Amino acid sequence: MIIDLQRFITEERRYWAELEAVLNELERKPAHKLDLPRLERFHYLYQRASADLAKLMTFSAEPNTRFYLEALVGRTYGEIHETRAKPHRLAPLHWFFVTFPRTFRKHLRAFGVCLAAMLLGGAFGAFVITADPAAKEVLLPFAHLQGDPSERVAREEGAQEDRLAGGKTSFSSYLMTHNTKVSILTLALGLTWGIGTLIMLFYNGVILGAVAWDYILAGETPFLLGWLLPHGAIEIPAILLAGQAGMILANALIGWGQPIALRRRLRQTAGDLVTLIGGVAIMLAWAGLIEAFFSQYHAPVVPYSVKIGFGVFELVVLALFLGKSGAKAGCETPPAGLKADRQQEQIQDCGISSV
Amino acid sequence: MHHAKTNILTIKTPEGIVFSLGLAGPVVRFMAWSVDMASIAVIICVLNFFFGLLGIISRDLAVAANLLGYFVISIGYGIFTEWYWQGQTLGKRLLRLRVMDEQGLRLQISQIIVRNLLRFVDGLPAFYCVGGLACLISRRAQRLGDFAANTIVVRSPRIDVPDLDQLLEGKYNSFGDYPHLEARLRQRLTPRAAQMALQALVRRDELIPQARVELFRDLASYFKPIVEFPPEVTDGISDEQYVRNVVDALFRPAAPGRSVRASGLEDSR
Structure with a gap:
């Protein structure tokens, strides 16, 4: 019990101010580390402020001091009990070439599920086009895809003028922003235990399969590959990666075979989700540029062999990047189930930085 | 939690x-x-x-x-x-x-x-x-x-300390003659009850007369058993005056510089 409140506040205020100054310093410079004597002092000040708060709880007439101390103790509690790594200084190259591909490889099974959903959708789209060609009008939402493929190819190849002249940059921006929004939605639908994510991927697969099969049946495979591969080699995997992030979220929600609490599972996945969607945004920016400035030009302006070769090259580079980049023996990102302290140890050994 | x-x-x-x-x-x-x-x-x-x-x-x-x-x-x-x-x-x-x-x-x-x-x-x-x-x-x-x-x-609401001088109208508080009972009152009352009394005083002019009388009667009957002041202090004062004395005992700074606002804590929050 406090007998003399004024004396109590006067005596304790300097300790609170000292604690607040250390807290401000830590919050202003996240990378800053306190040396051992200062750490001990910080811990002492925290304990002292906690004890003061406990004493003040019994005193009815000082709500402001109590709220102030609660905020102070709350902030210090966050600093002292936080076990997750502090955000490092921005290291975008390390993040892109190491963290991003490692995160992809860490969740390969989720990617496999997404790929299966899209392939299934593709097969369904192809089946529907074969069984009922009239369904094309319902299945394909774009008018230029509903006509005869051969007629379109003849029109594109015989074009005398650049129909995108003066509009390529805005078209590219539209593609980037639209596809990124679709990707974010695909990720976010992971909240529906992954059902929404899988439906999105299946639906995209249906459209892709229907278009592809329609052009293949019409004998326009070179045009199809030359048209889709340059940007699709990056864009389609990007959507799959967004789906992968959605499935990671779904897996954290469902928690199959993970003997840890839901909140901890979600806490563990947040960094991976951000890494994947960040990588997806970069991939889609590239795909948007290629689609607007390259994919829409066909033979004889750009030979199909060049376009297909470029698309295959991109696909190989992407596969190598996602499969090999940042791989160092024994230094893969630890699986989500590993104990937190062991994960931290492994992360430090390998110099993996968090986003 | x-x-x-x-x-x-x-x-x-x-x-x-x-x-x-x-x-x-x-x-x-x-x-x-x-x-x-x-x-x-x-x-x-x-x-x-x-x-x-x-x-x-x-x-x-x-x-x-x-x-x-x-x-x-x-x-x-x-x-x-x-x-x-x-x-x-x-x-x-x-x-x-x-x-x-x-x-x-x-x-x-x-x-x-x-x-x-x-x-x-x-x-x-x-x-x-x-x-x-x-x-x-x-x-x-x-x-x-x-x-x-x-x-x-x-x-994260900002807590403003009301103007107690205006609120308490500078009236003499007979509770002040018994500092040990005032200290006991501060110790026994919960912060929520203290705020309740303060808010009742702050908003008293917003109430219709009947509601005002009933509110302060209820509050006084709640506070009286918590710490019993001698009859010569409580007899003859209205319920509203009783609550005002309670608020005065709880919130009035004992000396200049005692309040949280004066200590500068509020600004740093």
Whole structure:
């Protein structure tokens, strides 16, 4: 019990101010580390402020001091009990070439599920086009895809003028922003235990399969590959990666075979989700540029062999990047189930930085 | 931590200290979101003007810049402001709300990004129906994005000390003759009860006479058994005067510089 409140506040205020100054310093410079004597002092000040708060709880007439101390103790509690790594200084190259591909490889099974959903959708789209060609009008939402493929190819190849002249940059921006929004939605639908994510991927697969099969049946495979591969080699995997992030979220929600609490599972996945969607945004920016400035030009302006070769090259580079980049023996990102302290140890050994 | 639906989240530290955070409900959060939407609209209008100037060079470039600007602002506004202001957007600052880690730990940038990206689902089908419903149902008033990111939105109201001199009208407080009983009163009353008495005095002129009499009668009968003052102090004073004496005993600074406001603590909060 406090007998003399004024004396109590006067005596304790300097300790609170000292604690607040250390807290401000830590919050202003996240990378800053306190040396051992200062750490001990910080811990002492925290304990002292906690004890003061406990004493003040019994005193009815000082709500402001109590709220102030609660905020102070709350902030210090966050600093002292936080076990997750502090955000490092921005290291975008390390993040892109190491963290991003490692995160992809860490969740390969989720990617496999997404790929299966899209392939299934593709097969369904192809089946529907074969069984009922009239369904094309319902299945394909774009008018230029509903006509005869051969007629379109003849029109594109015989074009005398650049129909995108003066509009390529805005078209590219539209593609980037639209596809990124679709990707974010695909990720976010992971909240529906992954059902929404899988439906999105299946639906995209249906459209892709229907278009592809329609052009293949019409004998326009070179045009199809030359048209889709340059940007699709990056864009389609990007959507799959967004789906992968959605499935990671779904897996954290469902928690199959993970003997840890839901909140901890979600806490563990947040960094991976951000890494994947960040990588997806970069991939889609590239795909948007290629689609607007390259994919829409066909033979004889750009030979199909060049376009297909470029698309295959991109696909190989992407596969190598996602499969090999940042791989160092024994230094893969630890699986989500590993104990937190062991994960931290492994992360430090390998110099993996968090986003 | 509490497990029932409540508007208070209580966190108990391993040191045994308990501190509480007031959770923000869907209505006040919707108001903050409305302010943020208005802010985004203003920023986009300003950007449109400047990007429109690019049309002098190329109309294509101007349209592209507008598209990208809209996208970046609409997605990045919440992420940037919550990172820069440590859990607050402009709307949250105005309404005194703050995003916090659910366990009271440091808010991480990945949490901020995840909760903002998942707005795409919370916003479905329109006007945050999914998020609002989730907020109503959730025991910690979380929308789905908050749930996935392990965040909560708390209220951080500023507490103003009322002008006690005006409130107490400078009247003599007979309780002051018994400092040991005043000390016991301060020790036994809960902060909530003390605030209740103070608020009753602050708002007394808003009440109709009958309600005012009944309120102070109830309050006085609540306070009297907690600490019993001698009859010569309590006899002959009205219930309202009794409550005024209680507030005076609880809140009046004993000496200059005693109050929290004078100590400068309020500013640093």
